[in-house]
Amino acid sequence: xxxxxxxxxxxxxxxxxxxxxxxxxxxxxxxxxxxxxxxxxxxxxxxxxxxxxxxxxxxxxxxxxxxxxxxxxxxxxxxxxxxxxxxxxxxxxxxxxxxxxxxxxxxxxxxxxxxxxxxxxxxxxxxxxxxxxxxxxxxxxxxxxxxxxxxxxxxxxxxxxxxxxxxxxxxxxxxxxxxxxxxxxxxxxxxxxxxxxxxxxxxxxxxxxxxxxxxxxxxxxxxxxxxxxxxxxxxxxxxxxxxxxxxxxxxxxxxxxxxxxxxxxxxxxxxxxxxxxxxxxxxxxxxxxxxxxxxxxxxxxxxxxxxxxxxxxxxxxxxxxxx
Amino acid sequence: xxxxxxxxxxxxxxxxxxxxxxxxxxxxxxxxxxxxxxxxxxxxxxxxxxxxxxxxxxxxxxxxxxxxxxxxxxxxxxxxxxxxxxxxxxxxxxxxxxxxxxxxxxxxxxxxxxxxxxxxxxxxxxxxxxxxxxxxxxxxxxxxxxxxxxxxxxxxxxxxxxxxxxxxxxxxxxxxxxxxxxxxxxxxxxxxxxxxxxxxxxxxxxxxxxxxxxxxxxxxxxxxxxxxxxxxxxxxxxxxxxxxxxxxxxxxxxxxxxxxxxxxxxxxxxxxxxxxxxxxxxxxxxxxxxxxxxxxxxxx
Numbered sequence: 001x002x003x004x005x006x007x008x009x010x011x012x013x014x015x016x017x018x019x020x021x022x023x024x025x026x027x028x029x030x031x032x033x034x035x036x037x038x039x040x041x042x043x044x045x046x047x048x049x050x051x052x053x054x055x056x057x058x059x060x061x062x063x064x065x066x067x068x069x070x071x072x073x074x075x076x077x078x079x080x081x082x083x084x085x086x087x088x089x090x091x092x093x094x095x096x097x098x099x100x101x102x103x104x105x106x107x108x109x110x111x112x113x114x115x116x117x118x119x120x121x122x123x124x125x126x127x128x129x130x131x132x133x134x135x136x137x138x139x140x141x142x143x144x145x146x147x148x149x150x151x152x153x154x155x156x157x158x159x160x161x162x163x164x165x166x167x168x169x170x171x172x173x174x175x176x177x178x179x180x181x182x183x184x185x186x187x188x189x190x191x192x193x194x195x196x197x198x199x200x201x202x203x204x205x206x207x208x209x210x211x212x213x214x215x216x217x218x219x220x221x222x223x224x225x226x227x228x229x230x231x232x233x234x235x236x237x238x239x240x241x242x243x244x245x246x247x248x249x250x251x252x253x254x255x256x257x258x259x260x261x262x263x264x265x266x267x268x269x270x271x272x273x274x275x276x277x278x279x280x281x282x283x284x285x286x287x288x289x290x291x292x293x294x295x296x297x298x299x300x301x302x303x304x305x306x307x308x309x310x311x312x313x314x315x316x317x318x319x320x321x322x323x
Numbered sequence: 324x325x326x327x328x329x330x331x332x333x334x335x336x337x338x339x340x341x342x343x344x345x346x347x348x349x350x351x352x353x354x355x356x357x358x359x360x361x362x363x364x365x366x367x368x369x370x371x372x373x374x375x376x377x378x379x380x381x382x383x384x385x386x387x388x389x390x391x392x393x394x395x396x397x398x399x400x401x402x403x404x405x406x407x408x409x410x411x412x413x414x415x416x417x418x419x420x421x422x423x424x425x426x427x428x429x430x431x432x433x434x435x436x437x438x439x440x441x442x443x444x445x446x447x448x449x450x451x452x453x454x455x456x457x458x459x460x461x462x463x464x465x466x467x468x469x470x471x472x473x474x475x476x477x478x479x480x481x482x483x484x485x486x487x488x489x490x491x492x493x494x495x496x497x498x499x500x501x502x503x504x505x506x507x508x509x510x511x512x513x514x515x516x517x518x519x520x521x522x523x524x525x526x527x528x529x530x531x532x533x534x535x536x537x538x539x540x541x542x543x544x545x546x547x548x549x550x551x552x553x554x555x556x557x558x559x560x561x562x563x564x565x566x567x568x569x570x571x572x573x574x575x576x577x578x579x580x581x582x583x584x585x586x587x588x589x590x591x592x593x594x595x596x597x598x599x600x601x602x603x604x605x606x607x608x609x610x611x612x613x614x615x616x617x618x619x620x621x622x623x
Contacts, residue, residue, distance in 0.1 A: 121521050140527055147525040153518045157540045157619035166536065170528045198620035 069095040074127035086279030102265035110280020145222040146215030152207035161195035185213040205236040276318025284314035430561035433496020441504025475567040496560035500553035511545025547612035
């Protein structure tokens with residue numbers, strides 16, 4: 001995969017080489033010509049690019065995509081001084097290749113914990129989980145995912161460019177390829193011209209974009225994002241949401257996205273997973289297959305508001321346990 | 324999105340000429356005045372006992388020019404410094420520069436050894452958790468022993484093994500200055516926040532990569548803070564190391580010889596030389612720190 005790298009936008013290589021996916025695309029195209037046609041027309045030219053189809057494909061085609069994450073009865077209990085804390089309780093979840101899944105819920109509902117278990121940063125107390133068919137540890141050792149943290153976590157002594165290079169240095173890419181990949185990913189997150197700035201010279205939104213470029217530069221199939229825009233103001237958050245949506249559409253990555261914000265979750269996702277605390281568990285999973293070329297105005301449509309309403313209902317139901 | 328340019332702050336040099344020079348000069352002036360008054364107050368009794376009936380101006384003049392005063396006046400120390408630094412050949416045993424160099428060389432060697440030892444200890448403690456419990460108490464205990472008590476033991480023990488001169492003194496220096504470096508570096512190497520460490524974990528980075536790409540750069544500010552303390556006390560170690568040897572050479576020897584013969588002016592001159600040496604060494608580390616941190620992109 002390293003050698004075929006051109007630019008992340010055009011790099012569909014890792015998808016098309018997989019035979020299974022090739023078959024899936026064929027199926028997709030044939031199915032589009034029958035009952036999916038009208039929708040494709042609506043979405044215009046871009047719809048002919050295979051990857052732009054994938055968000056829609058879920059409801060149109062039988063499930064053939066490989067499962068990226070499979071969790072079954074996953075529980076995690078932390079021992080605390082005043083008794084055990086049930087961070088996660090009996091969570092089962094399947095995420096398919098190309099999905100954009102948001103996890104939403106109040107603090108303490110275990111959404112970050114779930115993400116950290118998938119990333120092998122925590123070990124579950126019980127239950128079964130696989131990532132790309134491997135254990136989370138094997139997946140981490142094979143560098144299957146990129147992780148974007150709540151804070152940018154840029155290394156302050158490195159410039160933007162060298163921060164983006166960091167994973168490439170660790171993974172032993174050649175110097176030339178480090179440079180190429182850093183440049184193209186910095187361009188992807190619209191940070192061109194800021195390569196030689198240190199993190200403190202950038203705004204919070206730019207820092208977070210740099211950290212996204214850093215997570216993308218070694219081209220992992222799976223992107224884990226833990227409230228990446230939580231600390232940003234709404235205007236910056238909106239623009240980053242649009243950029244993230246475009247990026248997901250163009251690269252076809254699977255994204256797991258933890259958030260506090262209902263509009264953000266509904267706007268970005270193919271599926272929204274609603275979680276509740278004490279014990280942390282999943283209370284609802286909502287499919288939302290919105291048109292891929294959606295803009296921020298889409299949040300005013302009835303379709304969007306209906307789903308947002310259902311998410312809010314789920315969150316409220318979860319909270320009623322407290323009273 | 325625009326990039327806000329940060330205006331460069333005024334440089335140290337221009338700051339010194341601008342705002343802060345007046346208070347500094349005032350303070351120096353005040354110290355000199357107090358010093359002259361103290362010289363009168365402390366020297367007057369013995370001058371009056373040998374020369375009763377001096378008029379006040381004569382008494383004051385006498386307290387500022389006594390040959391073996393309790394407290395020499397500032398100008399006496401300056402004259403002594405001038406004589407022993409500028410007017411004496413560097414090769415002469417009377418040259419303060421010669422003695423300063425003797426002390427400086429053993430102090431620098433001790434600083435180098437001690438800092439290396441401190442870093443090695445900190446890295447071992449970082450990588451072998453059990454060492455923190457087993458080694459750290461000994462490291463702390465080592466510093467509770469007064470250096471004046473342990474210095475002669477080290478000198479004598481090493482002397483019987485054939486080590487004399489530079490090396491034993493350096494070892495006493497190192498004994499003092501490994502401590503702040505070890506403590507500072509343990510703290511510094513553990514200073515990356517959990518998120519930065521998790522990041523390395525998600526990349527499946529090796530321990531060595533985590534060390535060189537994360538822990539070491541994070542520890543650099545701590546390292547320089549420790550080195551500044553270490554280099555100052557390495558000088559103390561070297562001077563103390565010169566005392567029990569019968570004091571052939573070095574600033575410690577000058578101090579000892581001065582107190583044998585009641586040459587207070589010589590003692591004060593040696594003290595000033597030591598202070599100047601320490602200030603120069605700390606300033607050198609500070610300059611290296613500024614250079615390193617600037618290269619690491621620290622906000623000015």
